Structure formats: C-alpha cells, structure tokens
Amino acid sequence: MIKLEKQGNIAILTISRPEALNALNSAALDELYSTALTVRRDSDIRCLIITGEGKAFVAGADIAEMQGLNAEEGRAFGLKGHRAFCAVEALPIPVIAAVNGFALGGGCELALCADIRLASEKAKFGQPETGLGITPGFGGTQRLPRTVGVSKAMELILTAKMIKADEALEIGLVDHVYAPEQLMDEAIALANTIAANAPVAVRNSKSAIRRFTGAALAWDLGFEADMFGACFATEDQKNAMQAFVDKAEKPAFTGK
Ligand code: CO8
Numbered sequence: 001m002i003k004l005e006k007q008g009n010i011a012i013l014t015i016s017r018p019e020a021l022n023a024l025n026s027a028a029l030d031e032l033y034s035t036a037l038t039v040r041r042d043s044d045i046r047c048l049i050i051t052g053e054g055k056a057f058v059a060g061a062d063i064a065e066m067q068g069l070n071a072e073e074g075r076a077f078g079l080k081g082h083r084a085f086c087a088v089e090a091l092p093i094p095v096i097a098a099v100n101g102f103a104l105g106g107g108c109e110l111a112l113c114a115d116i117r118l119a120s121e122k123a124k125f126g127q128p129e130t131g132l133g134i135t136p137g138f139g140g141t142q143r144l145p146r147t148v149g150v151s152k153a154m155e156l157i158l159t160a161k162m163i164k165a166d167e168a169l170e171i172g173l174v175d176h177v178y179a180p181e182q183l184m185d186e187a188i189a190l191a192n193t194i195a196a197n198a199p200v201a202v203r204n205s206k207s208a209i210r211r212f213t214g215a216a217l218a219w220d221l222g223f224e225a226d227m228f229g230a231c232f233a234t235e236d237q238k239n240a241m242q243a244f245v246d247k248a249e250k251p252a253f254t255g256k
Helices: 026-041 071-089 106-112 128-132 140-148 150-159 165-170 180-195 199-214 217-231 235-245
Strands: 002-007 010-015 047-052 056-058 095-099 102-104 116-120 124-126 162-164 176-178
Touching: 002 026, 010 026, 010 180, 026 071, 047 056, 047 106, 047 180, 056 106, 071 106, 071 217, 095 106, 095 180, 102 106, 106 124, 106 140, 116 165, 116 180, 124 165, 128 150, 128 235, 140 150, 140 217, 162 165, 165 176, 176 180
Parallel strands: 010 047, 047 095, 056 102, 095 116, 102 124, 116 176
Antiparallel strands: 002 010, 124 162
8 A cells, every 4th residue: 555666765654545536444554654764774765755656645644444333433533643643644765746736635634744845736725624513634724734834724624625736835735846757857956956865964954944843843733633533523524525425415503
C-alpha cells in the first residue's frame, strides 16, 4: 500500500490503494509510520516526495473502517493517524507533497505535514469531516490554521467545501500548481535542487523553521484527538458515515 522508491539522493513515497482513492485505513497508517522510520534511518536520502497513485492523492481516512467506531476507538484511530503523520512531519530531511488529485480530510492533512506543497491542476482540497459528523482528526484543526491562517481554516473546516488547486494556491495551501503531466518532473527537480545543497545546513534550517510552526503542536493534537473521539458518540456521525458507505443521500443532522 505504501511504496518507497529511491532515485539517487531523493526518495518517492507513493500511497497506493487506488481502488479506494488511496483512503488511509489502519494498515496503511501503520505502513506509513514504518516507511517514515525507514526513510529516517537511511542517511543517503536527502529529500522525500510524497504522492498518490491514480486519480487521488489521498481521499481521507477510510470511512468504511471508521463508521462503526465508538468514542474510545475513534480517539485511538485519531492517535494512530497522529503517530504516522508526526513521523512524516518530524523527518529531519525536507518533505515535498506532490498532490496529484483529491486531497480530502486525512489527505489534505497529510499534505499539511510536508514542508513544501506542489499541486496538479486536477488536485482538489478540502476538510469534509463536519459533513460526516466528525472533526478533522489527523491534525487539520492545528496544521491548517498554522498554514493558511485562522479564518481561512475556519471557512474550510466549517463549510466542509472542496476547493480547486488555483484557490488552494491563492490561500497559500499550496506553493505551485502545474499541469498534471509536469507535476512529478517539477517535484523531482525541486527535490534534487534541495538535495544538492549542504545536507547539514538543509536539515538544520528545517529544524529551526519547524520550531516556529511546531510550538505546542503535540499538546494541541492531543486536544484534537479528544474532540474527534467525542464525535463518535453521536448519531450524526453514525448516520452520515453509513450514508457514505451505502451511497445514500446525506442525512439531516440533528445534533445528537
Ligand atoms: N474512505 C473509504 N472509501 C473511500 C473513500 C474514503 N475516504 N473515498 C473514496 N472511497 C472509495 C469509494 O467508496 C469507492 O469505492 P467503491 O468503488 O468500492 O464503491 C471508490 O473509493 C471510488 O470512489 P467514488 O466512486 O466515490 O469516486 P468519485 O470520483 O465519484 O468521487 C470523491 C470521489 C469525491 C473523492 C468521493 O469518493 C468522496 O467524497 N470520498 C470521501 C472523501 C471524504 O469525505 N474524505 C474525508 C474522510 S474523513 C477523514 O479523512 C477524517 C480524517 C481524520 C480521521 C481521524 C481518524 C479517525
């Protein structure tokens, strides 16, 4: 499900579960975590690119798997996501997200763990969770406002709307937008440019910048997991996720 390919001093990590638009289930999250550790241990890798196979980057956490969770299990699933995503974010080398398609929910949150985000013109971003009866659970409530500012993050999370790549560029969610066929070439060229610079200076620069964005992040993610888990005790979460799995119309929310 998670592929890792080395090209000289750079590596490409591909999320590959195309039959479910690369939705992250528990097994994929465990593999993502262990792959991040593999990258961390390989001192030849100087820059990592993350992308998705097929028409999606990552269409979120796996809704079919989350559907029946209770509050405690929901919180545990959120923490499993945090473990994998924090392992990616905490890599000492720079990470580039090459967002080739849908980056929704956990997919947008994974892109937010990267240091630089490039997108295809076909990419779409969003945090659809409030329409599914839950909060973002893989860091979106904390990393999105740190990236695009509080009010844009509020708008995206509270409306659950999807935005296209050009709007993502406008609000600073991505740094560049390219034609689909150019995306990987541009990502590889950028990774090689970074990899050609002095490795210690590159790592130390990342580490210094991360002190600015990472202040109090661990505590804030713990709070997000509490809020996320609590949603799994509601009927709205059960009904909305059941409707997605059944391909039925979204239910009217009751607040219960
Ligand atoms: N989970 C599980 N399966 C999915 C998901 C998903 N997130 N997204 C797509 N799939 C599956 C579909 O069920 C479908 O399966 P099948 O072929 O067996 O019916 C297959 O992928 C293809 O999908 P579609 O037929 O729907 O493709 P479309 O091109 O018509 O639509 C969309 C593409 C718009 C991306 C649509 O698939 C969609 O809306 N997906 C859900 C997006 C979403 O809501 N993501 C957020 C999920 S919640 C989340 O990520 C919370 C993160 C925090 C979790 C914390 C841990 C608990």
